[in-house]
Amino acid sequence: MAAYAVCVRDGQLLLARSPAPDGTPEWVLPGGGMESGEDPYDTVRREVTEETGYRIEVTGLLGVDSLRLTLPDRRLFRRPADYHALRLVYAGRITGGELRNEVNGSTDLAAWHDLTAVPALTRVPLIDTALRLWRERPPTGHLEAEPLREAREAREAQDARDD
Helix, strand or coil: CEEEEECEECCEEEEEEEECCCCCEEEECCEEECCCCCCHHHHHHHHHHHHHCEEEEEEEEEEEEEEEEEECCCCCCCCCEEEEEEEEEEEEEEEEECCCCCCCCCCCEEEEEEHHHHHHCCECHHHHHHHHHHHHCCCCCCCCCCCCHHHHHHHHHHHHHHC
């Protein structure tokens, strides 16, 4: 399970850059995996600070992104692995700190991007899902079927296989 933040200020989205499985840099939402016993609320605040230098106030739970993939097993004569990712997406407001890049972590750059420029970025599909949650604010925290969801899941499955 992981927790991510959508931080929008003055028409800009806060993102971090991370290497894709093939090494190509791609933009991600600040956030990441929960530590054992950690509350997801604390996870998102910790991860945003680690990856961007900012402290945030969590202003709401936007929703949950659930992704299930079947990954091939690389061990001889084993079955494919069933992988299920649950990603909590929060809205966040910057309350302090200064923008900086993470050192020796999973990301190497933090930056603000105009919302209108996000579609042209090399980015993970979760950004599009999170922005839909942020814009639509569905009361259930669940988006209606996305026309590109199957393509997104296929791409993520391929990326995982390429690891």
